[in-house]
Amino acid sequence: MAVTGTSDTDTVQVRPKGFRLLMTALQTRKSATMLAFGFSSGLPFALLIGTLNAWLGEVKINLATIGVLSWIGLSYAFKFLWSPLVDRFELPLLNRIGRRKSWIVLCQAIMVGAFVGLAATDPVTNIGTFAIFAVIAALASATQDVAVDAWRIDVSDVETPVELLSAIYQFGYRIASIVGGALALVLAARVSWPLVYLIMAGLIVLMIFVAFRAPDTERPAKGILYQALAEPGAIDPRTRGIALTIVGISWVWAIFSIGRFMTSMLETLPPGAVRPSASDFMKTTGPWIVVATVVVPLIVSATMNWLKSHDRHVLKSADPTHTPGRTAMNHLYVALVAPLAELCARLRWGVLIVIGLILTYTLCYNVWASFAFPFYLDFLHYSKDEVAFASKVFGIFMTIIGISLGGYLFARLGRLPTVMIGAILPILGNFVYADLAEGGAHIDFVANLFGLNALAGMLGSDARMVRLLLAISGENIATGIAGAAFVAYLSGIVSKNYTAVQYALLSSLTFLIGSLGRGIAGEAFDSMGYAVVFRYTAAVGLLAVLFVALEWVRTARTGSSRQLTVPPAAEEPGTP
Template identity: 30%
Template sequence: MAEAEKRRLSLRDVLTDGRIALMLPLGFSSGLPFLLVFSTLSAWLREAGISLTVIGLMSWVALAYSFKFLWAPIVDRYDVPVLSNLLGRRRGWMALAQLGVAAGLIGMAASNPQSGLPLTIACAVLVAFASATQDVVIDGWRIDAAPTERQGMMAAGLLLGYRLALITAGAGALYIAEFVNWPSAYLAMAALMGVGLIGTLLAPKIDEGPARQRLPLAKAIVEPLSDLFRRKGMMLVPILALIACYRIPDYASGIMANPLYIDLGFSKADIANVSKLYGVWIGIIGAFAGGLALTRIGLWWPLLIGAVIAAGSNLMFSWLASGNATLWNLTLSISVDNFAGGFAGAALVAYMSGLTAPGFAATQYALLSSLYALPGKLIGGASGVVVEAYGYPALFTSTAAIAIPLVLLCLVVRRDTMKTVEKKEDRVLIDDSPPVAAAR
């Protein structure tokens, strides 16, 4: 009875914790810029008559999210002049990053992709870099602001805000572009960065002490990798190959999804309704289904199933592009793809989290999550070349074929995966990285 009462008190205390409420605006600010330099931007560029090759290459601006671990130690250990004196180190970096995102979005709104594409690209790079920096500092503030036992609720608040931002930057921006114009859409998104700035100003100042020890950057990156190799040995090679290839189908084809919809004649309102509103929720359902599967049948089977269905779902877009462009078929294709992507994402997050070790968990997870995103983004940059040379069906069919090596890699790591499950307690896992399926 006493233990039950203690749990009830802890729950009530958590639900009234203002720090958790602050994760909503901070999560919103974190999620808002991503689609604006990814799939939403690709729709604007395609409507402006930009070639698919250039649109594919433009997706590389999102590589900033994959390389953010390189400058994370700088954000973690150095103060921002003036702002850190006023707000503290964490909040100073937050404010600077949010202002940088807003400035980049205003610059994109002022540019004209048809006559001034270099300016659009430069501003998109600024948005991506500032947004990735914001993600680093928000995670740092979240970890510093609350003890371990509250981090689950802190991450849940962040995730909810992030998903709401995806709807805003996806469907919301498309609606504004449809009924007003693209510059107005991006100016509205720049104004909405004020939500995160308000959250930053309301957040408590938690880093009043002196600057942290300035460890060598190379040492901060190499030691976690050395730990992985010591524990996994040569098995680390197929493990890293599996992680690197697992989401390639999503990234390689995701950048071409919006241009496909536009080329098939769907309106921006149709894309917003089906892909950016309905599709986001289907992706969330898929993630919950993946999480439930993890609790019922263990880790390896969901990992294998996710690899097959996430890659295979790209066949739906190949089918859609082959003379089946109706609104119902668009809805069906996005349903299959987003559910599969959400399911696979939950399995991969669980797998990568199980590979981490105490003392290195944050750094190792950051490195692994960067690894899974990097190859797909690099390959995705060439997706426009493939479409222009061979057509949409060829692209989506070839990305679906990646399921074959993924299945083989899953079979190779099966025994090691079983050992990982035996050594780790079950735990709640929440991924706050940009969901690719929802970005379509």
């Protein structure tokens, strides 16, 4: 009888691909936890950035005050400023439950307390106290996002690749958007606003129990990192101190500038005085904030790499100094400068392509997002009920479909092909909106071609509503794919040694640039009209396509499509 032998490669389990890989990932404990963490991240954002304004408007708080409170959203833009603390600082007592879980649980507990505080405060008589609770909740929510983003990258493995965890995160986030947006408004029509926020706080309490049961990763040994700074060839302490000072001054200036502006917006104006303009602030000071918080740290980090490679200002022998001051400086350097230096050293000149991609990828659709409701309500004259259903209910489901497609495309096609698709589709979506602004002739042609207008008539609707639903569905599916692609791309570009600070910094760039662009877009809508601006923003989207193409070429040439991002076990299929 012949004996059939098997080699080692014959016994290796073949990794599933495509839809089978997606189904495998959804059955794991990590994926279920990721869904809950996505919900925990999306719920406070929806409640603080959108729904809170509905509460304040209902109790007749003036628009100027509501506008000031909306700036709490900057907490999400500048979360990278304190992300090193989340990445490196060990929380007393809570650190026992896990490296990332400790921060997630702390932030969730703070958010519960802040929402209870909002529920217990009357914004009409105590708007100052109300604003403090809102700021606390926003800071805790943004900090939780840093920890959740890092957790997602840390725990990825062969069964749950980072791309699929990113898509699942988006699912949870969008579900929370429905709960914190549409459901909260439905509840508010039947019960008081304070009770609504107490109910939402109860949902976050449930997320705390989920966090306690989540898996986690080990913390890297500090001694190894600090020991490297004391070995021959490392940058000497004095030069590291200068680098930290430059970066620190830049970031402190940025925080001070924003704080000063927000304070000026809250001050009681003397008779005849004009309140400062947020648009003017973003156009004049905003670019310098980007320079101070992103460009300067990158230049400093690249300079440290250059000095080290040219053997300048480096230790010639081991440095045995162990003082509290030296330990603190080492901690700050490892947390603030070293992660950026690692990014520059790993990507070299390619970092310019990566930054360009990040800055331009979401501009095509984010730059006009703040003007969506004025466009629907004031320009197109749809009713509030029509817009609420189309954008908050139907639109979110279309976004979820887009996110699903994004996750599937990653599993089937790979990273950069999906990122390219996500860059192209929103451009087409902007042309659809331009057509909607001009009467929707092309949208009507598509609706009639597929019999949608006739179907709408049978259901008691009309072609005008079909026009809106088609535009929103096309846009939200496109941005859903793009959003899933972008989150997964960022998750894959960072190093696991500096997960929190690198991801938080890179993801924050999109919010900052989007805010700058919205100030310009508002004036453009007034002077040129919606259709023209939609086409201009579509043209801006071509820059993202260009940068994705350059990134594709770069990774193909270097053979580093994942470079130090996800361990080989978590590599996505089909990556070029």
